[in-house]
Amino acid sequence: MAITAIPSSSREYLHVTVTGDYTTAMPVEIAIVPYGIEPSDADWAPASWQGGQARILIGPGSTVGELDEGLYGVWVRVTTPEEAPVLHSGTIKITSAGCGGCGS
DSSP: OOOEEEETTOOEEEEEEOOSSOOTTSOEEEEEEETTOOOOGGGOEEOEEETTEEEEEEBTTSSSBOOOSEEEEEEEEEOOSSOOOEEEEEEEEEEOTTOTTTTO
8 A cells, every 4th residue: 555645835635534333423533643653632633524534634724734754644533422443544654845756
């Protein structure tokens, strides 16, 4: 599976497929943290649903803000009446501005 590469200067929605018995009425959050680290409570940001995917706006001017160049783990948390599973959903690579998909 290829790692998605996003320039640090890009502001765009990051879409994450969520599988399981979840509905779009359930609150969903996304955490983007340095690769290899589990998110802490402060790392979670509200996300929204689009179809079966959770999405969050990343980059300059977003709630998440501009991410430094490097590898990041993407995590999703869906809150149900009984559970709040923390799901590792993949990895993204943030590249230097103007680099595009360098090294992907």
